[in-house]
Amino acid sequence: MPALNQNLKKLFYIAQKEEKLGIGLMSGTSLDGLDIALCSFKGSGIGTTFKLLRFTTIPYQQDFKTEVQQVFAQKQVSLEKLCLLNEYIGNFHAGLILQALKDWNINPKDVDFIASHGQTIYHAPQHQHKQEGYGNATLQIGDGDHIAVKTGILTVSDFRQKHIAAGGEGAPLALYGDVLLGSKAGENRILLNIGGIANLTYLPGNGNLSEVMSTDIGPGNTLIDAACRAYFDKPFDEDAQIAKSGVVDEVLLDALMHHPFFNEALPKTTGPELFNLNYVADAQQATRTLNIAKANLVATLSAFTGRVTANFIRSNFDIEGLKIFASGGGARNPYIIDYLEKALPGVTIGNTVELGIDPDAKEAILFALLGNEALCGEPLIIGQNPAVLMGKFSFPV
Ligand SMILES: Nc1ncnc2c1ncn2[C@@H]1O[C@H](COP(=O)(O)OP(=O)(O)OP(=O)(O)O)[C@@H](O)[C@H]1O
Numbered sequence: 001m002p003a004l005n006q007n008l009k010k011l012f013y014i015a016q017k018e019e020k021l022g023i024g025l026m027s028g029t030s031l032d033g034l035d036i037a038l039c040s041f042k043g044s045g046i047g048t049t050f051k052l053l054r055f056t057t058i059p060y061q062q063d064f065k066t067e068v069q070q071v072f073a074q075k076q077v078s079l080e081k082l083c084l085l086n087e088y089i090g091n092f093h094a095g096l097i098l099q100a101l102k103d104w105n106i107n108p109k110d111v112d113f114i115a116s117h118g119q120t121i122y123h124a125p126q127h128q129h130k131q132e133g134y135g136n137a138t139l140q141i142g143d144g145d146h147i148a149v150k151t152g153i154l155t156v157s158d159f160r161q162k163h164i165a166a167g168g169e170g171a172p173l174a175l176y177g178d179v180l181l182g183s184k185a186g187e188n189r190i191l192l193n194i195g196g197i198a199n200l201t202y203l204p205g206n207g208n209l210s211e212v213m214s215t216d217i218g219p220g221n222t223l224i225d226a227a228c229r230a231y232f233d234k235p236f237d238e239d240a241q242i243a244k245s246g247v248v249d250e251v252l253l254d255a256l257m258h259h260p261f262f263n264e265a266l267p268k269t270t271g272p273e274l275f276n277l278n279y280v281a282d283a284q285q286a287t288r289t290l291n292i293a294k295a296n297l298v299a300t301l302s303a304f305t306g307r308v309t310a311n312f313i314r315s316n317f318d319i320e321g322l323k324i325f326a327s328g329g330g331a332r333n334p335y336i337i338d339y340l341e342k343a344l345p346g347v348t349i350g351n352t353v354e355l356g357i358d359p360d361a362k363e364a365i366l367f368a369l370l371g372n373e374a375l376c377g378e379p380l381i382i383g384q385n386p387a388v389l390m391g392k393f394s395f396p397v
Pocket residue numbers: 027028029030031032193194195196197198220221224225235236237238239240327328329330332333334363
C-alpha cells in the first residue's frame with residue numbers, strides 16, 4: 001500500500017481530536033485591522049460547544065490601508081499590485097498571528113488550525129455586475145499557503161468560493177455560526193451586524209432552521225467612513241460626533257433610498273463596489289445638494305444606514321416581541337443605534353454582549369467555527385442557503 005501523505009495523516013488526526021484549538025481571522029470591508037479570535041471547540045454543527053479564549057484586533061497602519069485601497073472595490077487595478085498583495089497579505093496576517101500568540105504566551109504548535117477569511121477585494125453578485133453569461137463572483141486575497149507555512153499551523157481559507165459554487169452569493173456566511181451563537185427557544189431574534197456593510201440573521205424562536213434568513217441589508221459604516229476620510233481626514237466618525245453636529249438633508253436622504261438593490265429578492269449581498277462616494281455624489285447631483293455642509297452630509301449618511309436598516313426590519317419582520325442583538329463597529333455608533341430605537345418602537349435593541357459574545361470578536365469567532373466545521377462538520381441545511389462545508393486546506397509543509 002502506498003504511504004499516506006503526512007499532511008493528510010495530520011489532517012485526519014486534527015479532525016478527530018475531541019477538543020480543537022482554532023484561530024479565526026476577520027479583516028473586513030472597513031479595513032480597520034485584523035481581528036484574531038482564539039477559540040476551543042468540541043463537537044460540530046448545532047451541537048458545537050466553544051470557548052473564546054483570547055481576542056485582539058491588530059489595527060492596520062495607514063501605509064497598509066493605502067496599499068489595499070489601491071485595489072479594494074475598484075473596477076480597474078494594477079494586476080501586478082493585486083498579485084503582490086495576495087502574497088503580502090497572507091504573509092502579513094501570518095506575522096500578526098505569531099505576534100498575538102507570543103503576546104498570549106501560546107506556542108503555535110499547540111494551535112490545531114487557523115481559519116482565515118482573507119481580505120475581500122471585490123464582491124460581484126450577478127444582480128450587481130449584471131454581465132450576461134457571468135454568475136456571482138467574489139475575491140478574497142491573502143493566500144492560505146503563506147499563512148500555513150509561516151505559522152506552521154494547518155490553515156483553512158477562501159470560504160466564500162464554495163458558497164458561490166453551490167448556488168449562493170458568497171455571503172453572508174455569518175448565519176452558519178449565528179444559529180449556534182444566538183438561537184434561543186421561544187425568542188424571535190435578529191443578530192444585526194453593522195460593519196462596513198450591514199447584514200442580519202433572523203433566528204425564529206421555534207428553532208425551525210428552514211425559517212432562518214440571513215442577508216445583507218445595505219451600507220453600514222462604509223459611506224460614513226468614506227466621507228470622514230475624504231472631508232475630515234478621520235478614519236471614522238467616533239461616537240457620531242460629526243453626525244450629531246450636522247442636520248439631515250431629507251431630500252438627499254430620499255434620493256439615496258432609491259436603488260434597485262433595496263428591492264432585490266432575499267437573500268442578497270452588496271459591498272462598497274456599489275455603496276461608495278460616487279453613489280452619494282450621483283444622488284447629490286440629482287438633488288442639487290452637492291454644496292451641503294460636510295457635517296450635514298455625514299449626518300445624512302448616518303441616517304441613511306439607520307433608515308435602510310429600520311425599513312428592512314419593519315417590512316420583513318413584523319413580529320411580536322422581536323429582539324435585536326447588534327454587533328460590528330456600527331453598534332458603537334450612537335447615531336445609528338438611537339435612530340433604530342426611534343424607528344422601531346416595540347423592538348428591543350441590545351448588543352451581542354448580552355449573549356456573551358464580544359461584538360467586535362463575533363465575525364472572527366464565526367470564521368473559527370467555519371474552520372471547525374470544515375474539519376469535522378456535516379453540511380447543514382439552513383433556510384435557502386447552500387448546504388456545504390466551506391474552506392480550502394493549506395498545509396505547513
Ligand atoms: N466608537 C465608534 N463610533 C462610531 N463608529 C464606530 C466606533 N467604533 C467603530 N466604529 C465603526 O465601525 C467600523 C469598523 O467596524 P467593523 O470592524 O465591524 O467592520 P468590518 O468588520 O470591517 O466590516 P464588515 O463586517 O462589513 O466586513 C469603523 O470603521 C467605524 O465606522
